[in-house]
Amino acid sequence: MSLKGTVTTAPRRVSPSRRGQGVAGWTLVLPSILVLLVVVAVPIGYGFYLSLTSYNPVETTGPKFHGLTGYLQVLTSGEFWDALRVTVLYAFGTLALTVPAALGLALLVNGKFPGVALFRGAMYLPRVVSLVAVSMIWLWLYSREGYFNHLLDLVGLGPVEFLTDEATALPSLIVMRAWKALGGSMIIFLAGLQTIPKELIQSAAVDGAGRFRTFRHVTLPLLMPITTYVVVVDLIYLAQSFSEIYILTSGGPLGSTTVVNMLVYKEAFENFKLGEASSMAFVLFCMIFALAYANVRFLSRGKK
Amino acid sequence: MTGRRWLRTAVVGVVTAIVMLPFWWLLSLAFKPATEVFSYPPKLWPENFTFENFAYVWETTNLPVALTNSAIVGVLTMLSNVLTATMAGYAFARLRFTGNRPLFVATLGAAMVPAVVQLIPLFLIAQKWPLSGGNDLFGEGGSGLLNSYGGLLLPLLVQPLNVFLARQFFLDLPEEMAEAARLDGASELRIFWSVYLPIARPVVATIAVLSFTGAWEDFLWPLVVVSSPDMQTLPLALSTYAASGVVQYGPLMAATVIATVPVIAVFLAAQRHFVAGLASGGVKG
Numbered sequence: 001m002s003l004k005g006t007v008t009t010a011p012r013r014v015s016p017s018r019r020g021q022g023v024a025g026w027t028l029v030l031p032s033i034l035v036l037l038v039v040v041a042v043p044i045g046y047g048f049y050l051s052l053t054s055y056n057p058v059e060t061t062g063p064k065f066h067g068l069t070g071y072l073q074v075l076t077s078g079e080f081w082d083a084l085r086v087t088v089l090y091a092f093g094t095l096a097l098t099v100p101a102a103l104g105l106a107l108l109v110n111g112k113f114p115g116v117a118l119f120r121g122a123m124y125l126p127r128v129v130s131l132v133a134v135s136m137i138w139l140w141l142y143s144r145e146g147y148f149n150h151l152l153d154l155v156g157l158g159p160v161e162f163l164t165d166e167a168t169a170l171p172s173l174i175v176m177r178a179w180k181a182l183g184g185s186m187i188i189f190l191a192g193l194q195t196i197p198k199e200l201i202q203s204a205a206v207d208g209a210g211r212f213r214t215f216r217h218v219t220l221p222l223l224m225p226i227t228t229y230v231v232v233v234d235l236i237y238l239a240q241s242f243s244e245i246y247i248l249t250s251g252g253p254l255g256s257t258t259v260v261n262m263l264v265y266k267e268a269f270e271n272f273k274l275g276e277a278s279s280m281a282f283v284l285f286c287m288i289f290a291l292a293y294a295n296v297r298f299l300s301r302g303k304k
Numbered sequence: 305m306t307g308r309r310w311l312r313t314a315v316v317g318v319v320t321a322i323v324m325l326p327f328w329w330l331l332s333l334a335f336k337p338a339t340e341v342f343s344y345p346p347k348l349w350p351e352n353f354t355f356e357n358f359a360y361v362w363e364t365t366n367l368p369v370a371l372t373n374s375a376i377v378g379v380l381t382m383l384s385n386v387l388t389a390t391m392a393g394y395a396f397a398r399l400r401f402t403g404n405r406p407l408f409v410a411t412l413g414a415a416m417v418p419a420v421v422q423l424i425p426l427f428l429i430a431q432k433w434p435l436s437g438g439n440d441l442f443g444e445g446g447s448g449l450l451n452s453y454g455g456l457l458l459p460l461l462v463q464p465l466n467v468f469l470a471r472q473f474f475l476d477l478p479e480e481m482a483e484a485a486r487l488d489g490a491s492e493l494r495i496f497w498s499v500y501l502p503i504a505r506p507v508v509a510t511i512a513v514l515s516f517t518g519a520w521e522d523f524l525w526p527l528v529v530v531s532s533p534d535m536q537t538l539p540l541a542l543s544t545y546a547a548s549g550v551v552q553y554g555p556l557m558a559a560t561v562i563a564t565v566p567v568i569a570v571f572l573a574a575q576r577h578f579v580a581g582l583a584s585g586g587v588k589g
Contacts, residue, residue: 021400021492022400022401024399024401024492024496025399025400026395026401028394028399028493028496029391029392029396031388031392032389032392032462032467033410033411035462036414038458039426039461039462040417040422043421043426043429044417044425046428050424057428105319108316109316113309113310113312113316114309114313119317119320122323125568126326128517129327130521130563130564130567131523132521132523132538132542134326136330136546136560137326137557138326139546139551140329140333141326143551146346147329147346153345182323239418240418240420242523243523243524243539243543247546264423265420265423265528268423268424278424281420281421284420285418285420285421288416288418
């Protein structure tokens with residue numbers, strides 16, 4: 001009996017199958033791990049080192065170590081906090097437009113009616129087209145002779161310098177970005193709506209709840225987890241905005257659209273302050289990481 | 305009942321038309337002659353439908369070069385990601401080896417790193433890449449991978465999210481196929497390549513679309529790594545046209561159409577697999 005036990009367990013530990021899996025596993029994983037080591041792990045370490053130095057590559061001396069001085073400079077400079085404020089405004093402004101609109105659209109196209117697939121596909125289109133291409137279209141829409149000024153003209157207003165006026169530049173970017181994000185968020189809400197059991201909606205109707213009350217007390221609470229997911233994922237994504245801002249306003253006018261990524265780019269590749277720019281990048285990294293971590297915690301708590 | 309259904313179609317149709325309006329203007333401007341592009345008020349339809357904007361950007365700008373560069377970078381990114389992500393995803397999902405769990409968690413962690421954190425160090429690493437762009441063994445003397453396909457590709461080769469998607473897909477497949485193949489004496493690599501990979505078409509399609517479109521629209525890294533017009537990708541070329549003094553909207557929109565059509569084509573072609581693949585990846589996560 002005991003002999004039989006050893007016969008079945010002992011060879012399994014060194015069985016050719018297990019050893020084969022070990023070798024195969026490492027062989028298959030190695031290319032990905034090596035690349036990620038070079039393009040992610042090493043840059044994080046190197047970047048952190050740079051963030052503790054002052055480094056101007058135009059001067060031929062290498063990075064000069066100065067500890068946390070770079071972080072202190074960043075955290076005490078008005079520039080960084082301004083950029084952070086713009087980033088937060090941009091991200092939350094976009095979400096404030098996208099989330100209710102996407103939920104409304106999802107409710108509108110949830111169900112069977114003629115042309116539903118076509119409409120869903122069309123709404124998703126802005127998501128498929130690149131941010132740079134979208135920026136080109138909106139560059140004209142917002143221009144002096146563009147469509148929006150024409151619309152304002154029709155009601156006797158304007159013209160407005162949408163992208164070059166400090167008061168309108170950031171809101172203009174927000175509207176564009178919300179339009180771009182609409183379809184993607186709509187699809188996620190749609191998926192969420194379709195997981196809600198029909199019986200639940202029906203039983204609410206049987207209990208005498210009207211359409212609005214059913215939505216308010218049944219649908220909306222059940223959509224909360226997916227809404228949190230949409231908000232946090234978009235927030236992480238929006239906090240890293242760059243290309244549309246670079247193209248439409250390049251951070252101006254008067255820094256009113258300079259988000260943190262824009263500031264990092266300018267510090268590093270226009271002012272050649274690589275150390276300070278690295279410190280900024282790491283502060284942003286910590287904030288985004290905290291957000292992502294909170295999201296994971298929240299979602300796993302929701303599952304229990 | 306059918307009346308109410310059509311009412312809904314009408315409402316949704318109007319909303320969709322409003323959402324689609326920017327695309328309408330894109331096409332309308334692209335096919336208008338210069339005189340109509342700058343006429344005010346703007347007209348919804350081109351009165352004299354023309355291809356002159358397309359001819360203009362194609363013949364007088366670096367658009368053909370940029371299109372070629374984007375295609376090269378896009379296709380290589382796609383091939384690299386399909387291969388590396390299915391390999392790693394399969395190993396993480398179905399093979400028992402020391403380090404499986406920690407390596408997978410590390411890969412997921414890599415997905416959380418914002419691009420801006422990699423930006424500066426990766427630029428310096430690309431610049432000092434040994435034995436490339438005139439560099440010696442110690443990365444001195446030349447420009448390394450800057451302004452080259454290698455440099456453009458570097459951060460795109462392996463995208464952690466794709467590894468995750470592939471793993472989720474392979475987790476759902478039955479183990480019996482592997483057991484049968486092992487009894488037949490197939491090696492583990494053979495089982496991956498001949499048994500599991502051929503049925504992974506949905507996730508391969510998803511990874512292909514995501515990585516191709518991701519490379520196609522990548523902007524910040526190309527902006528930093530490319531310095532000459534002949535290495536520009538499409539987004540860079542477009543942004544250069546848009547930044548040049550008085551913007552010529554007709555040719556700019558024509559260039560935007562050219563830059564956008566391939567992505568929409570890829571998306572439509574793979575849509576069936578793509579959406580199914582996303583759904584199967586999403587259930588587990």
